[in-house]
Amino acid sequence: MHNLLRFIKINQFLLLFLIIEGFSVFLLLKNNSYQANTVIKFSAQYVGFIHNYTAIFSNYITLKETNNYLIEENAKLHNLLKNETSFIDSTLIRNKRYHYYPAKIINNSINKRNNFITLNKGSKHGIKEGMGVITGQGVIGIIRSVSQQYAIAMSLLHQKFYVGIRLKKNNHKGILKWEGFDYKSASINDFPNHIPIIIGDTITTNSHSAIFPEGVPIGTIKNIQKNADDGFFNVSVNLFEDFNQLNYVYIIHSDEASEQQKLEQKIPADE
């Protein structure tokens, strides 16, 4: 006993370091668990208002870009209204199931491996976990945590974010994810090599997702590389949306999504 106490006394620095560092690494590894969620919730609740203040300042600076963006969006909607025939388009009818909530971004990062976005809408406005976040120009993320007035969304620029995509011209499907450094591009790995693709093809979301509507534009193909090992294509994509300049987004939600998910869950995975 005496020796043990002496050992602890001599090595107290090392032991304290191991305990605290162990706790940190535990937090880091458990980034997905219940504890992490409560901390993210805490962050949304108490840190949100500080970001709100800084957002007031930065919003003033970006007023010009915001105006331009809104004018373009308006023009697009006017064009849609004018060609009433486009309402027959099946994608539009499908998209009608979705509710749109406008939200303002009050904090955003693009230079980490896992980026999150803080939005100024919360449970008070009807936002729930798992809703999608988009703009007219692309998929932005998924709501990860909600407090009364704020919500934190996992950005497309996150290790664990995958979005199902299709080629606009021939409906071939794939999965898009972010590689970690350049916020202007993402990549699709394992794209079958018999599909004719060329640089410049447009990519949109596919119809499999319960979160995002079909046909949200995402980007254009920037570069195609044949994987030497398996012969599949590695495709890199230029994103339409500039994540550095994001300002206003739509949080979207579909009542029918939960029905779809419930139906799909009924079938066991091994069947």
Added chain:
Amino acid sequence: MNKYFIKYLGLLPLYVLLQVVVLNEVLFSTYINPFLYVILIISLPLKTPKWFLLIYAFLLGFSIDLFSVSLGFHSTATILIAFIKPFISKITIPHNILGDTDEITLKKAGNKAFITFSLFLIFIHNSCLFITEHLSVNLALFGKIMASSLVTLIIVLITQLFQQDK
């Protein structure tokens, strides 16, 4: 020593706010993200009780984590440099230059010793942070570590210039 406890605990929220509100928002490039808050660990006096050093590092890292929704990443890196700080200071800072209760600053430690000392700590901090974040080692990541370390060092040196004016 108690004087320093209070001073540094008071500086903590200031540097966290500066980091979160200003430095994380100002984007030089996706490869560069300066972490000025490391200066608090660098400049704590050599004879700071070690338990205080570690717990202070945890508080600092954890509050940065809370603001940037990156649970555990910053605290792991900050505790690591707090742990190795005594060893690094032994090999980079000459004996007898600093008193036991002097803060480690550019003026007191001398240019060469301070720059090598802080570059070591900043480099280890950034490496730990980015490697745990990306969970891979490649050339682009190495570039990110180098670029961020250098920019952090430059900003740390700028804060030191202001201290000298006093």
